[in-house]
Amino acid sequence: MLKIGQDKLPELISAWAGGARVFVPQEREGTSIFTPWDGKGKLTLGQGNTLEPPKDLFFPRTEAMYRYQVNGPAATLETLPPLEEKRVLVGIRSCDARSLLIMDDVFLTRGYVDEFYRQRRENTRIVALACNEAQPACFCTAFGIDPGRAEGADVQMWPGEGGYLLEAITDAGKELLKQAGNLLEEAGNAHPPAAAAPGLQVDTGGVTEKLQRMFEHPYWTAVSRKCLGCGACTYLCPTCHCFDIQGENQGDSGYKFRCWDSCMFSEYTRMAGGHNPRPSKKERLRNRFLHKLQYFPERYGKFACVGCGRCLDRCPVNVDITRVIREVKEVTL
Amino acid sequence: MSSLQEQMRTRARELLSKKEVQVVIGWEKGTFWYLSPPAFITDPDDCERLVWDEFCTNNLAKYLLDYKLGEEKIALFVKGCDARGVNRLLQDNQFQRERVYLIGINCSGVKDGRRAAALGEARRAEVPLAEKCLYCTHPGPVIYDELLQEDRGAGAREAAATAEGRFAMVEKIEAMNPDERYAFWTSQYDRCLRCYACRNICPACNCRECIFDRSQSGWCGKQMSRSENQFFAITRAMHVAGRCIECGECERVCPEGIPIMALNKKIIKDLNELFGEYEAGLDLEVRPPLGQYDLNDPDEFHK
Amino acid sequence: MQRVLQFMGLEPERLQARWVSGSEGPRFAQIITQITEEIRALGPNRKLRDDA
Numbered sequence: 194m195l196k197i198g199q200d201k202l203p204e205l206i207s208a209w210a211g212g213a214r215v216f217v218p219q220e221r222e223g224t225s226i227f228t229p230w231d232g233k234g235k236l237t238l239g240q241g242n243t244l245e246p247p248k249d250l251f252f253p254r255t256e257a258m259y260r261y262q263v264n265g266p267a268a269t270l271e272t273l274p275p276l277e278e279k280r281v282l283v284g285i286r287s288c289d290a291r292s293l294l295i296m297d298d299v300f301l302t303r304g305y306v307d308e309f310y311r312q313r314r315e316n317t318r319i320v321a322l323a324c325n326e327a328q329p330a331c332f333c334t335a336f337g338i339d340p341g342r343a344e345g346a347d348v349q350m351w352p353g354e355g356g357y358l359l360e361a362i363t364d365a366g367k368e369l370l371k372q373a374g375n376l377l378e379e380a381g382n383a384h385p386p387a388a389a390a391p392g393l394q395v396d397t398g399g400v401t402e403k404l405q406r407m408f409e410h411p412y413w414t415a416v417s418r419k420c421l422g423c424g425a426c427t428y429l430c431p432t433c434h435c436f437d438i439q440g441e442n443q444g445d446s447g448y449k450f451r452c453w454d455s456c457m458f459s460e461y462t463r464m465a466g467g468h469n470p471r472p473s474k475k476e477r478l479r480n481r482f483l484h485k486l487q488y489f490p491e492r493y494g495k496f497a498c499v500g501c502g503r504c505l506d507r508c509p510v511n512v513d514i515t516r517v518i519r520e521v522k523e524v525t526l
Numbered sequence: 527m528s529s530l531q532e533q534m535r536t537r538a539r540e541l542l543s544k545k546e547v548q549v550v551i552g553w554e555k556g557t558f559w560y561l562s563p564p565a566f567i568t569d570p571d572d573c574e575r576l577v578w579d580e581f582c583t584n585n586l587a588k589y590l591l592d593y594k595l596g597e598e599k600i601a602l603f604v605k606g607c608d609a610r611g612v613n614r615l616l617q618d619n620q621f622q623r624e625r626v627y628l629i630g631i632n633c634s635g636v637k638d639g640r641r642a643a644a645l646g647e648a649r650r651a652e653v654p655l656a657e658k659c660l661y662c663t664h665p666g667p668v669i670y671d672e673l674l675q676e677d678r679g680a681g682a683r684e685a686a687a688t689a690e691g692r693f694a695m696v697e698k699i700e701a702m703n704p705d706e707r708y709a710f711w712t713s714q715y716d717r718c719l720r721c722y723a724c725r726n727i728c729p730a731c732n733c734r735e736c737i738f739d740r741s742q743s744g745w746c747g748k749q750m751s752r753s754e755n756q757f758f759a760i761t762r763a764m765h766v767a768g769r770c771i772e773c774g775e776c777e778r779v780c781p782e783g784i785p786i787m788a789l790n791k792k793i794i795k796d797l798n799e800l801f802g803e804y805e806a807g808l809d810l811e812v813r814p815p816l817g818q819y820d821l822n823d824p825d826e827f828h829k
Numbered sequence: 830m831q832r833v834l835q836f837m838g839l840e841p842e843r844l845q846a847r848w849v850s851g852s853e854g855p856r857f858a859q860i861i862t863q864i865t866e867e868i869r870a871l872g873p874n875r876k877l878r879d880d881a
Contacts, residue, residue, distance in 0.1 A: 222717075222783055244781070254719070254750040329558060329643065393557070418566040418592070423723035425781045439741065439748055452748050455721070460739045509723050509779035510584060511556035511563035699836065708838025708876055751879045760833060789836070796832045826831065827846045 195370060196380035198356040202238070205376050206230050206283060209369060213279035213318070216250060218243050227282070238284045239352060241328045242501055246289050246431030247282055251296060251313045255452040258309070258438070263445040276312040281369065283320040284350075288333040288499040290321050290343035292431035298493045299434050318365050321346035322357075324389040330502030331391035332515055338499060341388025351385035358385055395515040396522075397486075397496065403521055404487040408479075412524050416517060417478040419510040424455030426504035426512065427481065432497045435461075456480045482517055530631060531578040533674045534603060537629060541601050542570040547627050548598035551589055553582040559650070560642035564589065580637040583656060585773045587611025587729040590621045600626050605633035607658070607773035609667035610807030611729030614771055617810055620732050630670030635659035658774025658787075661692035668808050692772075693795050695788045715755045717782040720748075724776035724786055725762060730769035730806070737761065763789040768797055768816035771807040800824050839876055842867055 197205055207230070209215050216227045219234035224244040228234060237243075260271040293314070300310035321343030324331075333340055342349055347366035351358045358380050361367040370377060407413075427433040437454040441447050454461055457478070462471045471477050489497035498514060505513040538550040554565035554575045562581040566589075567573055586608050593600055604612060612628060615621050635655045642653040659665075667673070699707060722738060725731045738758065741748045746757050763786075772794070776786045797804060801815035801823065831841040845864050849857045 224783065255748075415566070418589075419564040421588075421723060421726040421779075423726045423779070424719070424721035425723045425779070428719040428721050429781055437741075437748055441747060441749070450749060452750060454748075458722075458739065460741065505557060507781040509727055509775075511561045513557045516557065696836075702838075704835070704838050704840070706838070707836065711837045749879075753877050753879050756837065756877050760837060763833060764830060789833070792836045793833060 194380040194383060194385075195359045195377040196353060196356055196383060197359065197373075197377050200356075201376050202236065202357065203232065205373050206236075207232055208373050208376060209281045209283070212372070213281045215281045215283055216247065217283040227284075230283075238322060239326075241326070242286055242288070242331070242503070244503075245429060246292060246501065246503065247285055248292070248296070248431050248434075250280070250282065250317065251293070251310055252300070252434060252436075252453075255450055256309060258449045258451055260448045261446060276309065276316065278316060280313075280317040281320060282317055284322045285319060285343065285346070286322060286324055286333075286501070287338050287340050287343040288331070288501040289431050290319065290345055291333075291336070291338050291499045292501075293319070294345050295432045295489075295493075295495065295497055295499070296434055298495075318348075318369055319343075319346045320348040320350060320366075320369065323349065323351040323385065325352050325386045327389040327392050328502065329392035330506040331389075331500060332393040332395055332502060333500035334391055335393075335395045335397050335500050335515070335518075336496050336498060339388060340391065341385065353380075353383060353386065358383055391500065391502075393500075393502070393515050395518050397518060400518050400521055401487050401490045404483060406526055407521065407524070408483075410524060410526070412520065413475050413479040416512075416520070417473075417475040420457075420474045420478050420512055421509055422457055422459070422474045422477065423509065424457045425507050425509065427455040427457055428453060429503040429507055431499060431501055431503070432485070456484070478512070482514070482521075485514070486518065486521075529578075530674055530676045531576065533676075534576050534578055534629070534631075535573045537672075537674070538567060538576055538601065539570045539573040541627065542567065542573070546599070547601040549593070550576075550601040550603075551586050552576045552603045553578065553584065553586075558643065559647050560637075560639045560653070578631070580635075580653070581639055581642070583636045583639060583658075583778065585611050585727065585729060585775045587615060588727060590615055590626060591732060593625075594621060598625070601629060602626055603629050603631055604667045604670060605631050605636075606662060606664040606666050606668065607633075607771060607775075609669050610664065610771040610805075611773060613669055613807040613810055614729050614769055615732060617807075617814075618732055618769075628667070628670040628672075630667035630673040632667075632673070632676065633659075633662075633665045635662065635665060656774070656778065658772075658778055661690075661772070663692075663772075663805065664808065669810070693791055695785065696792045696795055699788060699792070711759070712752060712756070714784045715759045716752055718750070718755045718758065718784060719782060720750055720755065720758060721781060723779040723781065727775045727779050728766060729771065729773065729775075730766040731762075733765075759789065763793060766790065767793045768804070768814040769806050770794060771805075800826075840871055840874075842871060843874060 206215050206217055210230050215230040217230050218225045218237045219228045220237050225237035225240050226243050226245055227247045257273060259273060262269045300307040324340040347363045348369055349360050349362055359370060361370050435454045435456060436451045438449060438451045440449045463469045471480060485497040534552060541547045542550060550567040552565050553562040555577050556563045560581050562577055562579055564584050564586055565575055586602055616623055636659055637653040638656045645653055699710060737745050747754045770790045774787055780786060797815050804815050806814060831844050834844055835841040847860050
């Protein structure tokens, strides 16, 4: 195990930035957000979770897929250059680290590999930071996540006395620590601090099985009453991965892009003829919870929620997924 | 006299038991001590859920639209801003007056939940007023069927005392040069996620179908890009011009903290200059400045 | 509307509105010429562009 003093951290990040673009939580308008390190920003590593998850780095809000040019009856397609930029993502928490494994399931398995996602994912090294301070809206342990050690990380960091402890997990991680040169010292017999206990607790046992029998339950009407039908929860969610594909056309040429979409919107399921199988917020809110807690576990064997707490923290009307899980388990069928 | 919260529960119970209304919309306790989200009560035995505290922030008026096509009669608790929201909806013929029973509350201003979270419960007394309440001109409801009474304690305040500084942010931005203004607004709206929370909570946004839910129409692309986000910003602001009641909910619910009210207030300030002082949602009989036409209206294009 | 554009940092001259009757051909031409000249003087708009 290695260690580094708090004051040396910017140097370490700058060292990594030599060969890659480093994304690290920095202050933006009073909040903490993953932004590229240019040596000038204010690091916010120790201040809980970032406002937005790092999802955008792998699955951007909006990305062009290809360009096209129409010439009379013929059309030519122009693919975009491969995404080769090397990146290091520093300071990701255990919850967000799990979310990347969930996104991997969606974009890389079951017979189709999404090239845009794969290239970004393979070109990014992950340096995780353990949580040792509880956040009120977190509940990662409900999904078997260890706030003290992230899954899928190349390097694991822990806040330690006056700085950080670091340990390489993968070969790529060893490479990163080697790059740091003499900024790092041997930590001797230092031990990582105890992981934080999240602010919220919820027992997810049996919730999938219960939901399988609850599609028509009046509970959904009651729980969706206060929902505004905005997309804040889905857009701040590290695992929500729905997208739409649209085109921007000018004259004979244009491009196709994909952009985030949200099952909370009326347009999401509206069909060409105008019919909408999810006509009101009841069906939409139900879909959000069923997707996370039933459909995804059925398909991939894990919940599509990591307990980061962003949705319940930023929801304008405090729709709380932990409460929904508890209530679902309690309602009579 | 019993506390406002007790009166709220009692009245809700009476109204539901006597079947005078079928739904009561108020507030209840949320996940944390600083959250009091909307509550929908249909069972008289559930009225104990209702709370009144300094975090009953949500403007409840918009929920009337969810009941627009039904038959039920709704009882709604209204602070000053909620009442103005109801007036706006009534004025736009979005809801029938006889289908809503308004229980007024003299609001002494609600507190900033996000600041409360940062301060912690031990320092509850220090939590500042919510931004939206700092410049409130009408904390008491302007329309109601009954008004709950409370001995006005330390929390009560006079409306006009705080309305000063209402346009301070607008004036600050106006004082910038064009490039600074452009830099300011692009840096704000480049963050916009287009989650539409601002639109969905707004009691002035009541179009049956919103332009932003019709991406195929070609007006506004779904890209979260600078041009589309700015188009969204300007269009949303113009669509509530003359109808914004300054409840500040759009800005409060924005997950990205975009100063949306600065745009709304800019338009209010301009309308006041052009068409005379007007505050939306105060009086059902006074038509909004952009909802009427007068030959003497100023016309800045014909110089 | 012009005032809002100005507030957002754009040149207000880029948005103009005039009443012109269908029978006022010469007036229409004159207004369009005038506006075209004004806009040309401003140069191409570089703001609100995604490629900027």
